[in-house]
Amino acid sequence: GNSVTQMEGPVTLSEEAFLTINCTYTATGYPSLFWYVQYPGEGLQLLLKATKADDKGSNKGFEATYRKETTSFHLEKGSVQVSDSAVYFCALSKPGSNYQLIWGAGTKLIIKP
């Protein structure tokens, strides 16, 4: 079936460190892929997206590339800040559905000053 697997958290980094949060998926067809972020006490915000193989989504210094050969969509940022502390969710569009998403478990990121 269709599923999303994220690396377990929490991930703890120092400010200005390089960030990678792994996300792999299984899916039929060609889903769109998303990263959402949830800051403490808030709802989810769409961070970035990619709709086809080799697309790179980017926003706020974060990037992720749609890799069909490895079925991955890893989130990266070159230099994290304390304000990036949040929970990050990887998701894919459910094939054959209107707007339904399949969610990863979420990865909590803690950035220490």
Added chain:
Amino acid sequence: SAVISQKPSRDICQRGTSLTIQCQVDSQVTMMFWYRQQPGQSLTLIATANQGSEATYESGFVIDKFPISRPNLTFSTLTVSNMSPEDSSIYLCSVGSGGVNEQFFGPGTRLTVL
């Protein structure tokens, strides 16, 4: 992107009572979704709410416990009925919008049941 508001933002309720959560969108949308997010967990889809038709519930969720209304293309409500402490969660409303199946979320309703 759509702007979504939810009311109430948080509530503390007694077991056995019911709470209705409102979701308002600033534009007309076809697809609206209701999720539950238990503490430290991912999102679990409760139901999909389409205007003019019955909501479609996911496995494990039933209409008697989570009745949903969708009277028009900008508004929906979710009721959590006969609450127990296990219903303590964040309840999130989202809408489908845009050309690539993305969803946009409201700020959530934080429910505590005593």
